[in-house]
Amino acid sequence: MKKRIAIFASGSGSNAQRIMEHFKRSHDAEVSIVLTNNPEAYVLQRADNFEIPSHVFTRHEFYHTADVVNLLMNLQVDIIVLAGFMWLIPENLLKAFPNKIINIHPALLPKYGGKGMYGDHVHKAVLANEEEESGITIHFVNEHFDEGEIIHQSRFRINKGDDLEMIKFKGQQLEHLHYPKVVESLLKRMKSL
Numbered sequence: 409m410k411k412r413i414a415i416f417a418s419g420s421g422s423n424a425q426r427i428m429e430h431f432k433r434s435h436d437a438e439v440s441i442v443l444t445n446n447p448e449a450y451v452l453q454r455a456d457n458f459e460i461p462s463h464v465f466t467r468h469e470f471y472h473t474a475d476v477v478n479l480l481m482n483l484q485v486d487i488i489v490l491a492g493f494m495w496l497i498p499e500n501l502l503k504a505f506p507n508k509i510i511n512i513h514p515a516l517l518p519k520y521g522g523k524g525m526y527g528d529h530v531h532k533a534v535l536a537n538e539e540e541e542s543g544i545t546i547h548f549v550n551e552h553f554d555e556g557e558i559i560h561q562s563r564f565r566i567n568k569g570d571d572l573e574m575i576k577f578k579g580q581q582l583e584h585l586h587y588p589k590v591v592e593s594l595l596k597r598m599k600s601l
Contacts, residue, residue, distance in 0.1 A: 411437040411486040411595045416493040417444055421451025422580065423491035423512060423587050428458045430588035437595050440483050445470065445495055470498060477504045486598060489591055490549065494526060497549050509549040510594065512587050514579045516561055517545040521554030531575045534566070541565050542575060544582045546590045560590050 413431065415424045421442075428439050442455035442462045455462040469475045477500050480488070488501075490511040497509060513521060515530045520542075525533070534542045543563030548556035562585075564578040 410435070411598065412440040412484055413437060413591065413595075414480055414483070414485045414488045415439055415442045415451075415491050416488060417442065417449060417451040417491045418446050418494045419449055419451065419492050421449065421454045421491060423583055424451050424489075425454045426584045427489060427491065427588050427591060428454065428460060430592070432458065434592075436599075437486075437592065440485060441479075443476065445493075451491075467495075470495065474500060477501055480504070487591065487595060488549075489587075491587070492527075496551070496553060499551065502549070502551060507548055508598075510559065510591070511547055511549050511554075511556070512583055513545045513547065513554050514542075514576075514583070515545065516541070516543045516563060517547060517554055517558060521545075523553050525554065528572065528576070531572055531579070534575065535570075535572060539566055542579065544579055544586065546587060559594070560586060562586055 415427060417424045424442060431437050431439055439460050442451055442460055444451055444464055447464045452462050463479060465476055488505055488509040515534060520530045520533050541563050543561055545558055546560040547558045550556040562582045564582060566575060
């Protein structure tokens with residue numbers, strides 16, 4: 409029986425695509441569904457390209473009903489992967505999937521984390537503070553933005569003259585390289601429990 413992955417994304421979904429690609433030929437795990445709060449999100453097209461079902465939900469459905477939890481339970485999802493998903497995870501989802509929801513953040517937490525710190529906002533803050541390095545953090549999700557237990561960090565140097573686009577590029581290279589591998593290793597760990 410393959411392990412089942414659910415991906416939550418709000419936008420383009422480049423990390424979601426990397427994960428779909430990674431598990432496409434896997435005998436151990438598969439992406440079972442892609443969920444989004446944004447009916448215009450390009451990640452829906454990416455899911456469609458891989459013939460993976462998707463589900464669009466509203467704020468009301470996410471925070472005031474059990475619809476999303478029930479959907480994931482019915483699919484027997486093993487792990488939830490947030491890939492550019494911008495909403496705080498509600499308590500009913502955290503309780504239903506304890507230590508089974510992970511997120512990727514484009515900085516070295518605990519620096520540059522918290523509400524409003526995502527995407528370009530993070531990279532601009534890193535640039536403004538003239539940091540010599542930045543990186544990515546993959547962490548478990550809890551009831552606060554970017555405060556869950558850290559699973560993996562990778563870093564890159566910021567060179568003189570690196571602009572926003574270069575920092576974004578360096579970070580994305582690390583995200584695309586490490587996120588699928590971390591998901592895979594967590595699933596293997598679950599298997600052995």
